[in-house]
Amino acid sequence: AQSVAQPEDQVNVAEGNPLTVKCTYSVSGNPYLFWYVQYPNRGLQFLLKYITGDNLVKGSYGFEAEFNKSQTSFHLKKPSALVSDSALYFCAVRDMVSSASKIIFGSGTRLSIRP
């Protein structure tokens, strides 16, 4: 079964420190992976995606994610956190099995950046 897991419900980081939000996946074949961010009372915003190529993917707002095939991970990272990065982050994987052309979302990780 295809799935994506976000093992941490909440991540707390001090402003200026590096941050990592973890994601692991389980898919058949090559994965298409995504990160989205959701601010309060808003829809999801696309941050970045991995399709093929370089394992380090750069996205919006200074975020990047590292694809690691051997560890089946796609962790989201930022070198220096901002208070404005506080939000709910979703990892997602393209469902390559069903004919429905869907994206499977993780359960979300709440990122809290303290001043």
Place this chain on the structure above:
Amino acid sequence: EADIYQTPRYLVIGTGKKITLECSQTMGHDKMYWYQQDPGMELHLIHYSYGVNSTEKGDLSSESTVSRIRTEHFPLTLESARPSHTSQYLCASSEFQISDTQYFGPGTRLTVL
């Protein structure tokens, strides 16, 4: 910012009322989706569409229905709202590409009293 719109943004309504949540996109995307999300929780796919006159049920059973008469428009209807329908409803769209990046609207927060 994606060109996908949802109205109303907030709706408070009594039990038994019929409601329609509107979703429109100006990107010409073939595929559209409806998700249900309780505040701060995970997303559940309830409906999707590949194009005009195409609608499918998602992973989470829902009493709502959808229609896709025009490419840009994908409304969701509840014939008789109940308190259990209280939730946030997110609409999304994507191109017909293998990568399938989805772009989301701002959501409609529905409260049924």
